[in-house]
Amino acid sequence: MTAVPVAGTGTERAAVGGGRRAPLVLRNRTFGAVWLGQILTQAAVRMFQVGVSWWIVAHAVQDARGLASGLFMAACTLPAVVLAPVVAAAVARSAHRSVLRNAAALAASASGALALWAYGGDLPLATVYAAGLALATCQAFFDPCLTTSVPELVDDADIETATGFELSTQSLAGLGGALLGALTVDRAGVAGLAVGCAAAYLGAALLVASARFRTVVPDVGGGAPAPTQRRSLRRILAELPYVRRILICFTAANLFTTAVFVVIPLYTRSVLAGGGATVALLEASLGAGALVGAFTGTRVPGSPRVAGAYCLGLMALALALPGLVPHRPAVAGCLAVAGWCAGAVSVRFVALFQRLVPPADKPGFFAVMQAVLGASLPVASLAFGFAGDFLSPRTLCLVQGAGLVPAACSLALLRSTAAAPAAAEPAGGER
Secondary structure (H helix, E strand, C coil): CEEECCCCCHHHHCCCCCCCCHHHHHHHHHHHHHHHHHHHHHHHHHHHHHHHHHHHHHHHCCHHHHHHHHHHHHHHHHHHHCHHHHHHHHHCCCCCCHHHHHHHHHHHHHHHHHHHHHHHCCCCHHHHHHHHHHHHHHHHHHHHHHHHHHHCCCCCCHHHHHHHHHHHHHHHHHHHHHHHHHHHHHHHHHHHHHHHHHHHHHHHHHHHHHCCEEEEEEECCCCCCCCCCCCHHHHHHCCCCHHHHHHHHHHHHHHHCCCCHHHHHHHHHHCCCHHHHHHHHHHHHHHHHHHHHHHHHHHHCHEEEEEEHHHHHHHHHHHHHHHHCCHHHHHHHHHHHHHHHHHHHHCCCCCCHHCCCCCHHHHHHHHHHHHHHCCCHHHHHHHHHHHCCCCCHHHHHHHHHHHHHHHHHHHHCCCCHHHHHHCCCCCCCCC
């Protein structure tokens, strides 16, 4: 792959002068700006989801709280699944900076409109659901587009480091959203929550608009670019059987891991008898663990397959323990461990996919990856939300842990039938 450099990224200048290299986000100002923009967008959507979930459970709904919160989370996860082909086509044919900028700007407009409605009077539950759907739709374009854009922002040697930074935004977003979402709703209501989201999205749009992306073209015989034929998403996965089997394992795991976002508000209200501050503590623990995992995942020994299996097993234990030990510090610690496992697994496997997937297929692949992994989110949200109206949150925690065990075993037993994936799997411990 040949990258046509753009002046002003700061990468070359930071490398000159010797000594210890500065962090990637400091020596590459373009990547730093786009990364900060992703932090703002994901923090905004996470803050909105955490805040509205708590608003539904604690303030807006008296009966069937579990189903109502599960329905909201399902609405927030549907766009990434349903729109995967549309996202792949848009990312493949459009300038990536334009897609990122427009997605953030539209999300800012939707948040601002909700804030005006909330300040104006009574806010129907359906309107909040629609706003969540709109923000999730914008994020469904933003995230895979940024993942695809990594080679346009950094040098090849920095791809894994950039992937770690990019995945860490989900952890930072979880941390920021956890700390602000429920607390903002308790103090300023949905109107204040929407204003904060609008400001974050607007800032992200401005940051992306100020960035300058490189032009990346594939290497061919004489170094001249050659047009590539776009392939269907089904064909992409059909030609990557090893990757396809990994995605199936994690889709099954997501049926139980992502339910934590429905379980936390129910657990806080019913078991811990807490308020928005308790929700903030638990969500922050999950986000902080994931943040550490995103930056330390490459140091976990073993291939991605082996490390992933161990991490899923540890996560199963961490998610099940709150069902047995209903004490606030213990629950916060368990969620921190579960978050670390999620962050470590993500950075290892996305870096692996960056190497295994041909450049021409990356727009389609990362969109379908988000869709395949996200397909379990609406199901998990509805299933655990509905079950939460009949089963105690402690029982739901035990179900989560038990459900992860088969996925961990399947990943551990997975074998590659091709030499390329085996060669592409680093043993870990490198940075």
